[in-house]
Amino acid sequence: MENERLLMLPGPVPVPERVRQAMMRQAINHRGPEFGAAYEASVDVLKDCFGTENEVYIISGSGTAGMEAAVANFGRGKKIASPVNGKFGDRLLKIAQRYGDATAIESEWGTPIDLDAVAESLENGAEMVTMVHNETSAGILNPAKEVGALARKHDALFVMDGVTSVGGDEVLADDWGVDVAIVGSQKCLAAPSGLAAVAVSERAWERIVEDRPFYLDLAAYRKSGSKSPMETPYTPAVPLFLGLAESLAIIREEGMAARIARHRRMSSAVRAAVSAWGLDLFPTLDAVHAYSNTVTAVRMPEGVTDSALRGTVKRMGIEIAGGQDHLKGNIFRIGSMGAVSAPEILATLAAVQHALRTAGAKDVGDGVEAAAGVLDA
């Protein structure tokens, strides 16, 4: 770890040694059985992560490419309702606006999305709802089950960005009525950045649009994916596929239930520390919203600057995240996704606690001890 930093960000996250070794393999032909087997094995575990029996495809591109694929293939020219309560909801809205007739349903970042307004949009003819499940910019978990039920009631498609929840927190795409769910490789899956996966329902396939993009044409992914061995329509990022297959093998070994429990335990520990420090979590919750279990967003205490706080933490070899856009300087964020376990959490909280104290925060309690209590339970 000498010249590596511990990344406690809401992605990218540290990549296990086994996964990095898998990427080292010499180039293989991506239209052959070895590649096909890695792709198929990955899809198998991803279905478990998504909570779906639907088909899953892997795209060589970032989570944003997955989001665009969902909207462009199934939403072009349609009325789309896009609740926004953070940066990634805003990105999904922008994509929806580029392809369809999108209505922004804006809430202040970190506050609940407006379910009544979503229902109203659907009553007014929205054919698709987009939503970010785990909004990392604000540390809030949006109500996928409730939005899915609304979308089904009005026979609309539900596109859910699960980029930072799938593989870490509970996602039940089929039970919730998600038609297109998206995940990114470098978040809870603890693989290197550069891949997105999408799970697509039969209802969505029935409504695929004619005028589709080329590289992100999901019908082409479906066609190549049905071959044996499985293929991608265009040259895939082979090392990343091999790395992802290994990270998914690790997930299978851990088991999704255990993995979700671990993510929840780690984020509980962070929240316990925040409370002991006397600081406030950033999100405002209601009955159906929850704190994110993969990233914790904390209000910056009076008198402490972002650069002082994060600079001190960085000097101890650890990177935590600041706020994005208008939240810059107002919050800081601690990621707890992927392969993270007690040592990384304790080290990070110890560093942040020290940084808070040296940066001039008042009456900073012993958050490290509070977290240890949670982790030891």
Add this chain to the structure above:
Amino acid sequence: MENERLLMLPGPVPVPERVRQAMMRQAINHRGPEFGAAYEASVDVLKDCFGTENEVYIISGSGTAGMEAAVANFGRGKKIASPVNGKFGDRLLKIAQRYGDATAIESEWGTPIDLDAVAESLENGAEMVTMVHNETSAGILNPAKEVGALARKHDALFVMDGVTSVGGDEVLADDWGVDVAIVGSQKCLAAPSGLAAVAVSERAWERIVEDRPFYLDLAAYRKSGSKSPMETPYTPAVPLFLGLAESLAIIREEGMAARIARHRRMSSAVRAAVSAWGLDLFPTLDAVHAYSNTVTAVRMPEGVTDSALRGTVKRMGIEIAGGQDHLKGNIFRIGSMGAVSAPEILATLAAVQHALRTAGAKDVGDGVEAAAGVLDA
């Protein structure tokens, strides 16, 4: 090399150990100085490969993503002339048809593109010409300089797919009047698959369209690329960027002139072997077309099947390529791109020669000796 196969394909190609080691690095923050420095250093060498002073951006996606970015950002809604004499020309045509009013200028695969028809299209108002420089499906090098001159004469944009020439053969994007040039990582650059780079001229930027895709919005790449440290608009495939930076460092060490000379020497050796075997090269040439220097396409001799030929070669640990689409069974192709040098060429030719003889080809001369004569010169 025990359980690795030598890939003598028109990509993917073997990736040098140094490059694979570079990918092994633990995840780094892609919005920091280390990533930015790798990106900048890569752009610097890529300019040399492209023969351009224009800005260069790297996209996390395959060469096809780069091709789509070029057409979607600068050709949407425009009249496009698309000469086709192989599979990748056809792909570029399909992309052009998806975004613009594209005219196909079809030649039989492996025969020269029709320059008169390109000129006619331009006289009839085409605002963009697309062309594949090195058409690997047919082993032919198309006349970029001539097409560039035609496009300039009519003030049209010239989009050139240099996916399998840039970094291996001579490319002079600025001298030839190329407005958007594209390369893929897993070809002559000898990096892992999964990245594309585009070089964009000022003339192209002046004509960028309003209605752009999201993930492949080159204006967003330009904006993020102008930051210091350099960034990408969305999360990049970090291990691939680090691998590519290393492969480009190797290119800088070799020097572009030496690298081009090496590619030409290797393909000359392959062509000398084909001639000694008594076989025919697949392409038909005219004054401005040339044989590809990164892949050699050979007509399958009478009585030899694709599976017998390539199966025997594969049993000796080497993969060569067959024909694509309607050329399946009619040609075979030997790649000579990337880090390839005399040992790989000699081994491959020896294996192919043996396979030809055992598969029943008549009077197969000593191509290995002929190639050795070229390589020893």
